[in-house]
Amino acid sequence: MESGNKGSSAGSNNNQAGSSAKPAGSSSAATGSGTMKAPGADHHISRAEFEKNPSAYFQNLHKK
Numbered sequence: 001m002e003s004g005n006k007g008s009s010a011g012s013n014n015n016q017a018g019s020s021a022k023p024a025g026s027s028s029a030a031t032g033s034g035t036m037k038a039p040g041a042d043h044h045i046s047r048a049e050f051e052k053n054p055s056a057y058f059q060n061l062h063k064k
Helices: 047-052 054-059
Strands: 035-037 044-046
Touching (some): 035 047, 044 047, 047 054
């Protein structure tokens, strides 16, 4: 017997070609293209600065 999945293809999830899924509430326009959500915090930081030296961000995360 054949299964009831006749005509379906693996990975088919009805997405339009070229579309990208974004989590609800995310918008690059709201925060600017040069910022990102700070890991472990509720604010935004400079993406360029973080990418230059991510370990420095984490080393200084809890310093006061």
